[in-house]
Amino acid sequence: MSLISISNLSVRLGGHQALSNVDFSIEKGEIVTLVGPNGSGKTTLLRSIIGAIKPSKGTILRDVDTRIGYVPQSLTIDATLPLTVQRFLNLPVRHSRASINEALDQAGADGLQARQMSALSGGQFQRVLLARALLDKPNLLILDEPTTGLDQPGSAALYRQIEEVRQHLGSAVLMVSHELHVVMSASDRVVCLNGHVCCHGAPEIVASAPEYRALFGSGTQGALALYRHDHDHHHHNHADGSHEHGECDHA
Numbered sequence: 001m002s003l004i005s006i007s008n009l010s011v012r013l014g015g016h017q018a019l020s021n022v023d024f025s026i027e028k029g030e031i032v033t034l035v036g037p038n039g040s041g042k043t044t045l046l047r048s049i050i051g052a053i054k055p056s057k058g059t060i061l062r063d064v065d066t067r068i069g070y071v072p073q074s075l076t077i078d079a080t081l082p083l084t085v086q087r088f089l090n091l092p093v094r095h096s097r098a099s100i101n102e103a104l105d106q107a108g109a110d111g112l113q114a115r116q117m118s119a120l121s122g123g124q125f126q127r128v129l130l131a132r133a134l135l136d137k138p139n140l141l142i143l144d145e146p147t148t149g150l151d152q153p154g155s156a157a158l159y160r161q162i163e164e165v166r167q168h169l170g171s172a173v174l175m176v177s178h179e180l181h182v183v184m185s186a187s188d189r190v191v192c193l194n195g196h197v198c199c200h201g202a203p204e205i206v207a208s209a210p211e212y213r214a215l216f217g218s219g220t221q222g223a224l225a226l227y228r229h230d231h232d233h234h235h236h237n238h239a240d241g242s243h244e245h246g247e248c249d250h251a
């Protein structure tokens with residue numbers, strides 16, 4: 001059975017239709033990247049998978065063996081609140097010192113135990129979030145734009161760390177990424193979301209799809225298009241929210 005198997009998922013948030021009729025699954029050990037413009041429902045899909053958002057329609061099935069580790073897009077910690085890394089990793093559930101040390105080590109954040117959360121650099125903070133996600137030895141690691149706020153070298157280093165973790169744990173990885181080289185080189189599958197699944201498949205198949213090109217284009221313009229998502233394809237049946245793969249239904 002798939003680690004996660006989603007069918008016909010629709011989510012409404014405060015009167016807004018965030019997701020419509022999404023089918024999606026993730027298998028053991030695979031790396032799946034979610035791409036899509038801002039507001040396209042990527043975080044909503046991830047939060048639905050971890051059970052933080054209740055779907056208005058559809059089903060999300062988890063294999064009994066599925067253990068999820070989740071790294072959120074951002075986490076605000078009150079800077080006036082004294083909170084060491086060690087204590088943060090013991091919330092809400094206490095873990096042994098050995099497990100905490102091991103998780104920090106795997107996340108490349110060894111030695112930060114006694115530091116204040118509010119005093120960490122962006123890269124260290126993301127690594128501590130990664131360590132927290134590793135505490136329960138997940139076989140599915142879910143990361144929502146893990147390199148947000150990091151510069152290029154910091155971001156490359158974090159992706160290397162994630163790859164190391166994946167090899168060590170043999171876990172599947174589901175992540176949102178805006179970084180083209182990561183999407184293209186490090187994913188088994190790419191899912192392009194825009195309220196519905198626009199397009200999905202192996203990176204090279206998705207890359208040749210008009211929907212993907214509308215997102216990525218080429219060069220700098222392509223990187224910008226990722227955020228703009230010039231939508232030059234037609235959505236048949238979009239008004240009723242039905243699923244549409246267009247010319248990219250190769251998966």
Ligand SMILES: Nc1ncnc2c1ncn2[C@@H]1O[C@H](COP(=O)(O)OP(=O)(O)OP(=O)(O)O)[C@@H](O)[C@H]1O
Nearest residue numbers: 013014016018036037038039040041042043044045
């Ligand atoms: N609590 C809420 N109430 C109403 N609308 C919401 C709520 N949370 C999210 N939305 C809307 O749902 C849509 C999907 O949001 P989501 O955060 O999933 O997008 P995203 O693809 O992760 O975006 P980004 O790339 O900017 O992180 C957006 O239009 C957003 O404004």
